[in-house]
Amino acid sequence: MRATFPSGHPQAQRGNASSLPSGLITAHHREPPEPGARGGVMTAPGTAPAPPTAPTAQKRGSRWIEEWDPENETFWNEKGEKIARRNLVFSVLSEHIGFSIWTMWSVLVLFMGPEYGLTPADKFLLTSMVTLVGAVVRVPYTFAVAIFGGRNWTIVSAGLLLVPTIAAFTVMEPGTSFNTFLLVGLIAGIGGGNFASSMTNINAFFPLRKKGWALGLNAGGGNIGVPVIQLIALAVIGASGGPRVLLGIYIPLIVIAAILAALFMDNLASVKNDTGAAKDAAKDAHTWIMAFLYIGTFGSFIGYAFAFGQVLQVQFGRTPLQAAYLTFIGPLLGSLIRPVGGWLADKYGGARITLYNYVGMAAATGILVFASMQKSLGLFVGVFVVLFVLSGLGNGSTYKMIPGIFQAKAVARGLEGEEAAAYGRRLSGASMGLIGAVGALGGVAINLAFRQSFISYGSGTGAFVAFLAFYGLCFAVTWAVYLRRPVGRVTAASSASESKPQLSYAEV
Template identity: 60%
Template sequence: MTARAPARGSRWIEGWNPEDEEFWETTGRAVARRNLIFSIISEHIGFSVWSIWSVLVLFMSPEIGLPFTAAEKFLLVVTPNLVGAVLRLPYAAAVTRFGGRNWTIFSSAVLLVPAALACYFVQQPGTPLWIFLLIGATAGVGGGNFASSMTNITTFFPQRHQGWALGLNAGGGNLGVAAVQVVGLLVIAVAGSTSPAYVAAVYLPLIVLAALCAALFMDNVDSVRARPGALREAAANRHTWWISLLYIGTFGSFIGYSFAFGLVLQTEFGFTPLQAAGWTFLGPLLGSVARPAGGWLSDRLGGARVTAWTFGGLTAGTAALLLASAQGSFAGYVAAFIALFVLTGVGNGSTYKMIPAIFARGAEDEVTDGGEAIAAFARARRLSGAVIGIAGAIGALGGVGINLAFRASYGGEAASGDSALLVFLGYYLLCVLVTWAIYLRDSRAEAPAARPEAEVTRA
């Protein structure tokens, strides 16, 4: 079935089939790239709003009438992280119900609520912590944007390009974490450390622009619509939970470290807001840039292999971080932390690349056993989208764990982050073992399908 242009007054494309090489080269590629560009813009702004409190807490001090402790600041940082993780699953499902373009318009526009609330209340001396916790919770809507964006974009691209496309989409979104921290640094440098409202104010017009761009330039495609029970079917598949466990270690670490990095530097080394902001953007920036590289490497070497290497590197990097902490070496500590950010970015791309490859292999096996090709690969794409939503939600909870672990560690008698780092090191070792046992010991479990779906469907 050839894709048809949307009818007047509608933005739905029917019969979308990117695995058809002729369609992809003549029509599909341009449409997919256009939707990818504006999906990245929306997701980028969403990530910035989601992580904005990791910047705003750096301003909170007795000087502006907000004398919160380190433990209270970590709690404030955890709140949007938790809400964003919980929202990822319904956001992914919303795309299949309302369409990618339609949901992107809504999910972009709703970001005005947390940005406007933060802009007003963060300049009010004496505001109690519970109000900030509520406002931080509204910022969690920005975290949901990732799941809906990834579920939407995976539909536009053929399986052979999904590692690159998903990596670029996620990496561009992840850059929002670094961008909001750069905005915070500029505000501190220009207006001083007593004007946090400017950080939120910058994003108000950008949110409006993102919603307008989605309305004008994005499309809905009928193939993104999931049949009832897709999430239930995905939840019954063992690969959903193995991938989720790995994604806790990659994306959970990336977003958790992004939210916590500035507070860790303030607590560990007594940094001022300007000093902390001067370093915090670098890790998320490099981690975001590394994500497409992880997808690109996985397209060529296999997602499981790259993921295993990544967790090995995360284990070594965490050990180096513990060593730098023991020696009180600021240079070593920052270098090791930035290396962790880069590795989490690579791992984010490689882990997500594993999802379509696993289900494409399952579809090929189903066809080999006599199954109907079109139905088998349609099911594979449907399950891939559902697993992306589930793994994205569970993986984001890893960021909550990172921040709670740091909060508990710095709240102890030693007032050090070492006990949290030991927990992280153990988890990375577990992920190395899981990746090897489930996906590398049997190379067929994760290997890409031998033939593109287009070839199978034409056979």
């Protein structure tokens, strides 16, 4: 039993598959499998295993892994884990820069003083629209991985980041119209799509038992692009540099990310789009319930990341430099703790961690209402940082719940073994793109809520009251759907089909 590579293939030169068990993995220059070859079983959001296909013309220039079976422990321990981790590293890099470009307008607005002629309401509207585009493009980005290949799409999506960066570099000066800034900001929203394609790709590389850690690390590494660009902005402002200096730093970094993806990442040939899975996921109530919960965690993280600096400037009178000193701390800690949320969910159950997390988020928001009313900057910043941390923790725990929920549904249907795993992967993968897109819309709502609150009340207090009520609702939904045990008498039939999955959801 052996793994084969064409001569001269980069992976063959490094010996990455020289000792694989028979037939488990074959990498090649996008060469379709031989007749009768068996396709892999891993799926990604909106994807399904590819059926056996006959070979067609060879296309050189790309690296494809033909068969992939991470649930096979022998394969995983001998070779699969190394390949998966390598792809994870460079996927994180591209996603990281994507997050930075997506959120760069949260920083650029700090540079835009009175000479730009924009009101605080204009700036909140600008950042809201950037967030909106980032949420919407997550849906097509989810399916792009199966169409083009994970490695290939990472190269393309990284390269596309040059468009909004160069455009912002060109127009970033006083005298530019608000509509022009709005248009360029909308283009920057494509950076938000990198998250969806990266999560889709990495979800396909790792086994179910490792998904909480892998997806948490992947997302956390991407999320950390938010504080990184804020830190770089702090250095630029501190050195009396302008916004074009900040943008100029990122242009070569984008090129480097695309090149590294081309050199070190792989495509999984077994990942194919499954429109039937997408339709089934869209019809499943759990997809929309989890999307609602993800609004509360990731929507909060990205919304606060865009708004925090503006709130400090408008409500507390901070200068751009003073605001920049404070804005990066919360997103940094929230990003770093996201993998911890996934790890805790792996160990104790995502539903439990998510429930307790919403208790913390509600408590922190209640204190923020008090700090906002008292105009206490120290308390406000300290508790806001705590809220960022909790949103990051919840990001990890909610995303871990998704594969667990659909695995529990598979078991409840009487499926076992690989059949149950395949069912769970198919629907959980398809639902992730929708959940990620809807969750990001929470960032739009947060910025619009702040905009209206400042217009109506002159402060962010009204917005925080609304957020407090929403977190309370998220707590109630988590408990009622995933942790509340059935009460009362049920028939034997309903006990087998309903009680068992209801109990198992506590462990997802």
